[in-house]
Amino acid sequence: MPPSSASIDPVVTRQAELSFRTRLRNWLQPRSWSGFLVRRIGAGAVTVLVISLAVFLATEILPGDTARVILGQEASPERVEQLRALLHLDLPAWERYALWLKRAVFGDFGTSLVNDMTVWDFVAHRFAVTGILVLFASILAYPVALTLGVLSAVRPGSFLDRAVASLTVIFGAVPNVVTGMVLTLLFATSVWAVLPAISSISPDKPLWDQLSLFVLPALTLALGVVSGVVYNARAAMRDVMQMSYVTSARLNGLPESNVIFLQALPNALPTCIQAIGVALADTLGGAVVVEILFGLPGVGSALNQSVHNRDIQVVQALTVIIAVAVVCVFIVSDVLARLATPRDRTRRA
Amino acid sequence: MARMDGENAVAYEESKTSLNRREALRLGAAGVFALAMPGVVTSARAASQAGAAAGKAGGQLIIAASGNSGDSLDPNTLTYSSTRINQICETLTQQSTDPRGYDFVVAEEVTMENPSRWVIRLRKGITFHDGRPVTVDDLIYTITNALKSPGSTNGTLLNAVDLAGLKKLDERTLQFDLKRPDSMLDLVLWRLFIVPQDFDKTNPIGTGPFKFKSFTPGSRSEFVRNENYWKEGKPLLDSLVTLSIQDPSAQVNGLLAGQADVVTRLDTRLLALVERKPGFQVSEYTSSVTLQINMNTAIKPLGDVRVRQALKMLMDREAIAKQAFSGHASVANDVFAPLDPYHDSSIKPLPYDPDKAKALLKEADALRAEFVIDTNNGFPNQVNLANVIGQQWKAQGLNVTVRNLDEATFYGPEYKTRQLSSSYWPGHTMSSLILLSRLPESPFNATGWTDPDFTRIFEQARAEASREKRQELMSELQRIEVERGPELIPVYPKAIDASSPHVAGMTEQAFTLRPDYASLQRVD
Numbered sequence: 001m002p003p004s005s006a007s008i009d010p011v012v013t014r015q016a017e018l019s020f021r022t023r024l025r026n027w028l029q030p031r032s033w034s035g036f037l038v039r040r041i042g043a044g045a046v047t048v049l050v051i052s053l054a055v056f057l058a059t060e061i062l063p064g065d066t067a068r069v070i071l072g073q074e075a076s077p078e079r080v081e082q083l084r085a086l087l088h089l090d091l092p093a094w095e096r097y098a099l100w101l102k103r104a105v106f107g108d109f110g111t112s113l114v115n116d117m118t119v120w121d122f123v124a125h126r127f128a129v130t131g132i133l134v135l136f137a138s139i140l141a142y143p144v145a146l147t148l149g150v151l152s153a154v155r156p157g158s159f160l161d162r163a164v165a166s167l168t169v170i171f172g173a174v175p176n177v178v179t180g181m182v183l184t185l186l187f188a189t190s191v192w193a194v195l196p197a198i199s200s201i202s203p204d205k206p207l208w209d210q211l212s213l214f215v216l217p218a219l220t221l222a223l224g225v226v227s228g229v230v231y232n233a234r235a236a237m238r239d240v241m242q243m244s245y246v247t248s249a250r251l252n253g254l255p256e257s258n259v260i261f262l263q264a265l266p267n268a269l270p271t272c273i274q275a276i277g278v279a280l281a282d283t284l285g286g287a288v289v290v291e292i293l294f295g296l297p298g299v300g301s302a303l304n305q306s307v308h309n310r311d312i313q314v315v316q317a318l319t320v321i322i323a324v325a326v327v328c329v330f331i332v333s334d335v336l337a338r339l340a341t342p343r344d345r346t347r348r349a
Numbered sequence: 350m351a352r353m354d355g356e357n358a359v360a361y362e363e364s365k366t367s368l369n370r371r372e373a374l375r376l377g378a379a380g381v382f383a384l385a386m387p388g389v390v391t392s393a394r395a396a397s398q399a400g401a402a403a404g405k406a407g408g409q410l411i412i413a414a415s416g417n418s419g420d421s422l423d424p425n426t427l428t429y430s431s432t433r434i435n436q437i438c439e440t441l442t443q444q445s446t447d448p449r450g451y452d453f454v455v456a457e458e459v460t461m462e463n464p465s466r467w468v469i470r471l472r473k474g475i476t477f478h479d480g481r482p483v484t485v486d487d488l489i490y491t492i493t494n495a496l497k498s499p500g501s502t503n504g505t506l507l508n509a510v511d512l513a514g515l516k517k518l519d520e521r522t523l524q525f526d527l528k529r530p531d532s533m534l535d536l537v538l539w540r541l542f543i544v545p546q547d548f549d550k551t552n553p554i555g556t557g558p559f560k561f562k563s564f565t566p567g568s569r570s571e572f573v574r575n576e577n578y579w580k581e582g583k584p585l586l587d588s589l590v591t592l593s594i595q596d597p598s599a600q601v602n603g604l605l606a607g608q609a610d611v612v613t614r615l616d617t618r619l620l621a622l623v624e625r626k627p628g629f630q631v632s633e634y635t636s637s638v639t640l641q642i643n644m645n646t647a648i649k650p651l652g653d654v655r656v657r658q659a660l661k662m663l664m665d666r667e668a669i670a671k672q673a674f675s676g677h678a679s680v681a682n683d684v685f686a687p688l689d690p691y692h693d694s695s696i697k698p699l700p701y702d703p704d705k706a707k708a709l710l711k712e713a714d715a716l717r718a719e720f721v722i723d724t725n726n727g728f729p730n731q732v733n734l735a736n737v738i739g740q741q742w743k744a745q746g747l748n749v750t751v752r753n754l755d756e757a758t759f760y761g762p763e764y765k766t767r768q769l770s771s772s773y774w775p776g777h778t779m780s781s782l783i784l785l786s787r788l789p790e791s792p793f794n795a796t797g798w799t800d801p802d803f804t805r806i807f808e809q810a811r812a813e814a815s816r817e818k819r820q821e822l823m824s825e826l827q828r829i830e831v832e833r834g835p836e837l838i839p840v841y842p843k844a845i846d847a848s849s850p851h852v853a854g855m856t857e858q859a860f861t862l863r864p865d866y867a868s869l870q871r872v873d
Binding site: 115116117125181189190193195198204293295301302304308314 | 419565599600602
């Protein structure tokens with residue numbers, strides 16, 4: 001059958017192409033929602049890829065031999081060589097990375113070099129543990145931090161403001177490990193023995209039935225990240241409170257609560273949301289120390305142990321998954337911040 | 350062994366029930382906290398009460414021990430961290446204070462017909478956890494596995510065993526015809542865990558007091574009572590949980606707060622925390638561990654025997670025991686394997702004599718030599734040992750640097766080229782350590798030291814049928830170690846286990862640094 005005249009008309013085809021390109025360009029416009037999301041997700045994917053490569057290179061550069069670490073000092077050189085071959089440690093680094101990347105794309109992170117478990121089996125439960133820890137810490141930290149930040153901002157120079165500023169500096173300066181030790185002394189071992197000092201998770205019970213094990217780790221983690229959010233919330237709210245439209249609202253006789261919560265707070269929210277996003281990423285990092293301190297079998301302690309054991313497969317997988325989680329947190333906080341910004345929310349390409 | 354006596358037990362119970370003003374204040378504050386988080390605290394208490402109630406029927410104890418994601422239940426790749434495998438599996442014999450050096454466990458009899466032929470007879474009536482009797486075929490499989498399994502740490506120790514020379518005399522008796530004489534083969538059997546022919550390390554079966562239930566590397570294991578255990582009336586517990594906890598402080602916090610009942614290999618720096626608590630028990634004992642500084646004789650100036658002697662004479666051993674181990678160590682004579690039946694404690698170390706040591710160094714032209722001690726945190730106080738020795742040498746004017754490396758770096762490609770390196774040997778006999786590190790063919794010789802006389806005397810001892818003559822030869826080897834050997838072993842560290850007031854039966858197995866799990870009991 002001969003082709004239709006429309007399909008071979010160069011003018012129509014050109015117009016269709018132009019139309020498609022224009023549509024695509026418009027769709028990818030940074031100011032449009034679709035363009036915003038595509039760019040954020042694309043940048044996130046590149047970030048994750050770069051991180052995986054960086055971590056792989058870092059584990060290669062680190063001195064030490066996985067096989068020797070696994071076998072300990074008693075192993076003979078022959079045994080070490082046998083194990084190296086068994087673990088494919090004799091392959092060039094780039095080949096191992098390419099092999100890993102190919103499998104990782106399909107969700108196969110391989111098998112742990114030191115305990116024969118698949119990486120997924122080894123880390124799945126640990127992600128649930130760390131997830132609950134971070135959730136618990138977030139519930140404890142962020143509502144309180146936002147409230148304190150806002151209240152400090154609306155009463156600058158007050159006792160509350162000064163007290164919050166001092167506590168913010170103290171909790172921001174004290175390392176998690178010290179906070180955790182003090183909390184353990186207070187609530188577990190020496191003063192009031194009301195909470196568990198170590199957080200050993202039983203596989204026989206659902207995690208939700210073992211929440212008491214998370215209290216001290218979550219509190220430690222929360223106290224470590226609360227300062228940044230308080231500081232940012234206070235600063236954002238102070239800026240907004242000094243704007244002329246807030247002064248106009250007050251001059252118009254609006255009640256103070258209305259001025260603070262309905263007029264000022266919505267405009268401080270984008271900064272607060274992004275501060276929480278950054279704090280959440282910090283929380284994931286802080287989980288390493290807190291999990292070791294309380295013996296909590298989560299992702300942080302697993303990462304630490306795996307680095308110690310040169311368990312490259314697990315280190316790679318955990319780092320990439322944590323990187324994906326952090327990238328997701330940033331994307332979500334960016335989206336929420338955009339939604340909370342009327343100018344951005346309603347912008348069209 | 351420290352046990353809680355009746356008086357302490359009563360005091361502890363009273364302390365749990367009486368309420369003074371200070372405690373009332375504490376409870377008040379705790380109540381406020383509990384009100385703030387009612388669900389959380391209630392569930393913590395409910396869990397604790399449920400545990401206590403369950404304890405009356407045999408109960409459960411929780412052990413907090415070092416561990417990480419590399420924890421394994423493979424009996425052939427274990428080093429000293431045999432906390433878990435000893436709950437499931439047993440060896441043919443185990444070290445004891447018996448004059449022959451050991452007690453029989455799975456073996457009923459171990460006989461040397463001559464140094465090239467041994468006969469092992471298995472104990473009658475011992476079964477694996479699934480009810481199958483232990484047979485010679487399982488023993489042959491165990492030995493074959495130990496020799497051939499990738500990563501096995503036992504292959505070198507069984508180097509005299511010829512697989513073709515294993516002869517099954519009956520279902521319980523195995524004859525070993527060795528390819529070279531080994532009159533001390535029976536001591537290596539302390540390290541050989543008997544496993545069935547279809548052994549699976551992901552669901553291990555043994556003859557031990559507890560059966561496998563669950564295990565997560567780097568986190569937790571739970572093993573339950575073996576109802577068919579061959580020792581009458583044991584084990585005394587329904588189940589035994591072992592937690593892998595990296596941080597020693599967290600282990601002790603868990604013990605003090607009641608989340609763990611036993612802490613093994615307690616860090617001496619944390620001992621005071623436990624001793625302050627009424628009713629808590631501490632057991633301190635000399636273990637099989639030797640912590641040493643290897644002197645690499647391939648690197649100048651340590652190839653010179655005068656330098657090695659000088660460095661030995663520059664160690665104030667009493668001070669090292671006090672400063673590096675807080676007094677929880679006994680003075681040693683630079684010879685490893687203190688629990689070995691051939692260990693000769695009558696041999697004295699070279700005396701602490703800085704003047705003579707410096708004269709020797711001057712004679713060897715090594716007074717200005719640079720010494721580098723590399724160490725790692727592989728064993729409690731290992732870094733302290735290196736630091737204190739370094740400080741003592743510095744105080745005598747030596748040029749010393751101490752480097753603390755992470756374990757992976759320490760055991761990396763440069764391991765054999767380190768001048769002075771601290772390390773530890775756990776759970777070994779003297780003949781094992783000589784096989785591993787002192788002979789020309791030794792696979793693991795961090796000192797590069799071999800001595801023709803030493804090698805000849807050791808081979809003579811291995812071929813000697815008479816126990817008395819063998820002891821003489823082994824003592825001669827130890828004298829050589831003291832006089833010109835390549836190792837600094839100034840002290841033998843004590844192992845310390847701690848337990849909560851409701852634990853009884855803490856009978857220590859010094860060779861494997863653990864309590865006798867079958868005897869552990871919950872007394873509340």
